[in-house]
Amino acid sequence: MSATHAARGSDAPATTSPPPSPRLPLGRPFAAQLTSTGLANLGDGLLGTLVPLLALGLTSSPAQISLLSAATWLPWLLFGLAAGVLIDRIDRRQAQITALVIRAGLLAGGAVLGGLGLLSMQLLVALTLAYGITEVVADLGATSIVPDLVPRDRLSTANGRIVAVQQVANGFLGAPLAGALVVVGAGVGLGSAAALAALAALVLLVGLRGSYRHAPAREDSPARPARPTRRSPLARPLAEVREGLSFLVHHPVVRPMVITSSVLNFASTGYFAVFILWVVGATSHVGLTEAQFPLLMLGFAAGAVGGSFLAPTVRNRFGELPTIVASLTLNSLLLLALIPVADGVLLAAVLALVGVLNSIGNVVSMALRQRIVPGELLGRVGGASRTLAYGLMPLGAIAGGLVAERWGLVATFVGAGVISFAACVYLALTVRPSMIDDAERSLGTGRPADG
Template sequence: MTATAPPAAPAPPPPTPEPATDATPDAPRPLGRRFAALLTATGAANLGDGIVAVGVPLVALGLTRSPDKIALLSAATWLPWLVLGLTAGVLVDRGDRRRLQIAGLAARAALLAVGGWLAATDALTLPLLVGLVLAYGVTEVVVDLAAGAIVPDLVPRERLAAANGRVMAVQQVANAFLGAPVAGALLTLGTGWVLGVPAALAVAGALVLWRHVPGRYRRTAPATPAPTTPATTADGAASPDAAARRTSAWSDVREGLRFVTRHRVLRVVVLTGAVLNMCSAAYFAVFVLWVVGPGSAVGMTEQTYPLLTLGIAVGAVAGSVLGEPLVRRVGEVRLMVTCWALAFSLLAVPVLVPRVAPLAVVLVLLGLLSTVGNVISETVRQRLVPAHLLGRVAGAARTLGYGLMPAGALVAGVLATRHGLAPVLLGATALSVVAVAAAAALLRQRDVDAHELPAPAPVEG
């Protein structure tokens, strides 16, 4: 499909302001009912994500204890970002971002329902589980890109940090705080429940978006001046100028990549994130083997391990609340780099002190610091990227940022099989700290401020 620039049209009127009887001149503008509905849908979908994220590796432990095979599941989780991130970004920019989320959640529900049926009938095998995770990842690419691109259309520009903080808080609470213990409880009922309940939650999220987020959320490039040459030649064929004006999907992909790679700020943030994500994928691909099982260093069970991961959710909630005030006091770049450095340095603690108590503290701090850093990086991208490019730039950024994660997980599995778990965990920690140090030397707050764009026109609701 090709896309052409639409004729110039007047900007749509802003949505009717929501009543605020207790508002004062200095009070921040409300985030609005549409954003509240988005949060509700995000909570339902991410509760399903949390059940799947915690439950699937534990289901896999019943099929194998091989590190390389367990790591294959982690690689399958992130591989769709490498393969589809760029093209899905084009889809998000060309389509309606609300409708894409609804379609992605509906497809996810159907997929999980099939997986739940296979598990309930004892027909689920490791290859089928890997295939399920791959297909699930495809829906996640579309849904996540569309959800991130729609946020600036729902909230005032000055509240982006608060909105992103709330989104990440809901994601973490649903994913870890609720998803982890629910996954453990469902696992005692049977593996079919681990996949069937998330299918129902995906349906709930799609219904909330359909009913309570009105409006069209398709952003197009600014209209170009009218052509001075005819669109067709005398024999009816398209003129060279008209053909040149049409953009292909590939040119859209290149535009997103070019924006990221040539942008002084985004280039550093994305490349640093790519290395950190690779190290994180390598670390957590084999982390469950370090913590769970009679032969592990920590010695936790499959039922108690989900409770430990609640620490990440607790820290994430605190980080989402503290993000906006901390940015005002410390500054975006300084705070983001500091959070990265502290978070990834803490990954050495579970290896050096393999006990439950210090591990729980580390996970709380990890959730807090990583959430603050993620809120800032997401807000910076939304401020620096034109509205009609948000999908493509996010797709390019996540393809680069997540593209190394499958490789990191696979390499970690192979190295852990040959050399043990501890060297892999410590090696991933050391490499991540080096990457943060490089980012600290290159990023400057004045560059972020210099590249900020005006807020986009509001969407009619």
């Protein structure tokens, strides 16, 4: 997933006004993490656009195209809980490095197959699935390490920088680069993604020093007296999984936020799993070419970058919970507004607004969870949360493809928009600001301003 901060309160005498505390810098360790994130996401953006474009040359079936999105997120459903325990047990820096190195090897193998002209839909799906497994470990490590790198009162700003770099790398650089490399060939594109993963690992290895381990207490430590009976080797890991799940299930703020994000992810993945069929091709609704599609997504990336920088300001102006609920609700309604748009420029503009709102909601939500979850539980709670939130995404992709196959693309888009709106209504009715205050007080913290 710090430094302490001065909590807001009314205990200070009204006649005095202490000078504002200077904002602490994000620091060089965070800069190394951010650089690695940018390189890895440049590879993500390249691969995420390249693979569907390669698939269009192999099939036109919405169900088969949607399998690529399903393969991307299925590892979260299968391995999210186990990866959360792993991240809480080992060095979070080392976990990222190992995952990135394995990713580079996988992509290098895919580049060889692409260069030989041996890629098929089955191989593309298998490569995407293996890539997704490395993503589980790398992403959990990257998210859980952030509170160790920056002061607590800069978490929103730090997460905003991360989202901005992710969007610039994915949308502004990776996606257009994929549009160019798809012409050159699959081997060059996959090889480039492999090189970026290796470079991201090297940056962490050289630029981020120290130990970032949050292992739970050993069974024989004073905190946990040894028991006389012998236990299965799996007993302790399973107990740690249960601890993370228990925190999530019983937390009055984290639980509804995870449920909401899970439903939103299910719906949006179904929506965008077949979106390329709606906008690319001479017979599609919009009629863009394969080379124009990455340029269209620049609108979303531009909005997401802007939203990542706006998030702390919007949060301080309107409040944390109202910002989350309003941004996600408007974002859901815009999914419906996209359907009739046939002009590429106007579509890019609407996608830009989607990006702004999506980024604001995600940045503020991420900072909130990092504050109200204890540091030693961030890996396990993050793993449990993403098992549900990301685990529903392959199901959403498959559902979107099957609905589009049976009733058409518009049915998928309308269904996704309605489901997303219902999830936002649930969040608005379930969580109150006072509940967030209570959660922070239970950890002995207050709510910092972040600008």
